[in-house]
Amino acid sequence: MDDVNKKEMLDRFSTFEKRFTELQEDFGSLKKYLVQLVEENHQLAHENHHLKQRIEALQHDQREQKGLKDKTESNQPIGEGYDNLARIYEEGFHICHVYFGTPREEEDCMFCLKFFG
Ligand SMILES: [Zn+2]
Numbered sequence: 001m002d003d004v005n006k007k008e009m010l011d012r013f014s015t016f017e018k019r020f021t022e023l024q025e026d027f028g029s030l031k032k033y034l035v036q037l038v039e040e041n042h043q044l045a046h047e048n049h050h051l052k053q054r055i056e057a058l059q060h061d062q063r064e065q066k067g068l069k070d071k072t073e074s075n076q077p078i079g080e081g082y083d084n085l086a087r088i089y090e091e092g093f094h095i096c097h098v099y100f101g102t103p104r105e106e107e108d109c110m111f112c113l114k115f116f117g
Pocket of ligand 1: 094095096098099100109110111112113
């Protein structure tokens with residue numbers, strides 16, 4: 001093998017090595033992105049599930065109120081709706097108007113706490 005060929009081979013090899021490194025980096029960031037997407041998807045599914053439950057509870061409350069309205073003009077029963085919100089809060093979701101329905105992390109939220117009085 002003459003010197004020209006050797007040099008060409010070395011050049012090609014280092015080009016290949018560079019591409020390989022770039023591919024590895026691309027792959028790494030794609031993988032990171034995928035993990036983020038999976039986590040985000042999981043969180044959204046969780047949030048969605050709770051919001052659906054919340055809507056069902058609200059619809060349930062509304063139906064009950066409609067039923068009661070015919071009989072009496074008295075105050076709506078605050079018990080059940082209040083309990084639902086307290087439970088949602090305990091399960092780690094905001095019930096305040098500021099962050100309603102979003103995950104609460106570990107800390108208490110002062111807006112939510114206001115709701116409990
Ligand atoms: Zn809150």
